Amino acid sequence: QAKEQGRNTYRFYTSTLTIAANERLELDARLRRALINEEFILHYQPQFDSLTGMLIGCEALVRWHSPEHGLIAPDRFIPLAEETGLIVQLGDWVLQTACAQHKLWLDNGLPDIMIAVNLSARQLQQQDFAERVAAILDATGLPAERLTLELTESMIMLPGEQAIELLRELKALGLKLSIDDFGTGYSSLAYLKRLPIDELKIDQGFVRDIPQDRNDMEIAATIIAMARNLNLKVIAEGVETDQQMEFLTLQGCHGYQGYLLGHPLTPEAFIEQLLHAPNRLRPGIARL
Ligand code: C2E
Ligand code: MG
Ligand code: MG
Ligand code: MG
Numbered sequence: 001q002a003k004e005q006g007r008n009t010y011r012f013y014t015s016t017l018t019i020a021a022n023e024r025l026e027l028d029a030r031l032r033r034a035l036i037n038e039e040f041i042l043h044y045q046p047q048f049d050s051l052t053g054m055l056i057g058c059e060a061l062v063r064w065h066s067p068e069h070g071l072i073a074p075d076r077f078i079p080l081a082e083e084t085g086l087i088v089q090l091g092d093w094v095l096q097t098a099c100a101q102h103k104l105w106l107d108n109g110l111p112d113i114m115i116a117v118n119l120s121a122r123q124l125q126q127q128d129f130a131e132r133v134a135a136i137l138d139a140t141g142l143p144a145e146r147l148t149l150e151l152t153e154s155m156i157m158l159p160g161e162q163a164i165e166l167l168r169e170l171k172a173l174g175l176k177l178s179i180d181d182f183g184t185g186y187s188s189l190a191y192l193k194r195l196p197i198d199e200l201k202i203d204q205g206f207v208r209d210i211p212q213d214r215n216d217m218e219i220a221a222t223i224i225a226m227a228r229n230l231n232l233k234v235i236a237e238g239v240e241t242d243q244q245m246e247f248l249t250l251q252g253c254h255g256y257q258g259y260l261l262g263h264p265l266t267p268e269a270f271i272e273q274l275l276h277a278p279n280r281l282r283p284g285i286a287r288l
Helices: 002-036 078-084 087-107 129-140 162-171 189-194 214-229 242-251 267-276
Strands: 040-049 055-066 070-072 114-118 147-152 176-182 199-202 233-236
Touching: 002 055, 002 078, 002 087, 040 087, 040 114, 040 267, 055 087, 078 087, 087 114, 087 129, 114 176, 129 162, 162 176, 199 214, 214 233, 214 242
Parallel strands: 055 114, 114 147, 147 176, 176 199, 199 233
Antiparallel strands: 040 055, 055 070
16 A cells, blocks of 8 residues: 555656656757747847937847747746757857847948847857857948847856956957846956956846835945946846836936837837837837
8 A cells, every 4th residue: 555655656756757858858849940940039129328318229139939829938948948058059040130130220220229139158158159259240240349248147157267268259359248137146346347348237126126125226226336436337127117217317327228118129110119219218209
């Protein structure tokens, strides 16, 4: 009896593990097929200058347009793509597509704004990553000065001089480097100061509860002050209300990205809406 039960328990655990592994394998296979079948698309979210209200850039955000399940958010497939290594090919596709798209926009009269692209740790670990970026810039014809690469704190917490060397190699191409989700990692001021970075993006977790959460307001204000002291640009993510924008502006925040000013949009919708209202923070102008 006890033996029987023990065996059942054991079987239960084996089968759940098997199911999980099967699902992962299946999702991995579907992602690989999706890349071949060109089922990934990029949406673009605008960024605006806090003082002039002008459009200063946009961030490319990947989505999976699955024939069976519709539009799937990156949080649902990027982690697995990172684990399996598929992120290297997917990341190449994202960079290539975003650069080509932006080059097209610039050629067609969009003002000199930046395009920001998210990177994964796995991509940075490739020995020839900087060369790959150079090759993509070359192939698409996008000037390096128009490209921002977004990294996270954990990606650059490497031992010794590794991170500095890697970032220098990228900076040598002429592009900009931004630290995404800033404030959620453990990078120290002393460490940041030594890195050749251009920009910090305040994590949306510190923006969400302004003005209810005094601690978040303190943290956001401190990040802005610190960024300014280090001569870095600072962008707030996830700005959803006028109050958040006003508080951050008062603290000296340089730019914004968030639903208040514009959702991530298809390239067609992005250009349609932005060309008609490039000057979005000024009062009286309809928001996206
Ligand atoms: P992230 O780079 O920090 O991007 C910002 C996320 O916040 C995006 O989610 C965006 O849609 C969302 N967001 C923008 N404004 C607001 C707002 O006002 N309120 C709220 N609540 N959310 C806002 P998304 O597109 O789902 O992307 C999630 C994450 O997936 C990104 O966070 C990034 O870490 C990752 N990701 C997206 N595209 C790529 C990619 O091409 N490569 C890699 N490696 N990661 C990517
Ligand atoms: Mg980002
Ligand atoms: Mg972020
Ligand atoms: Mg992120």
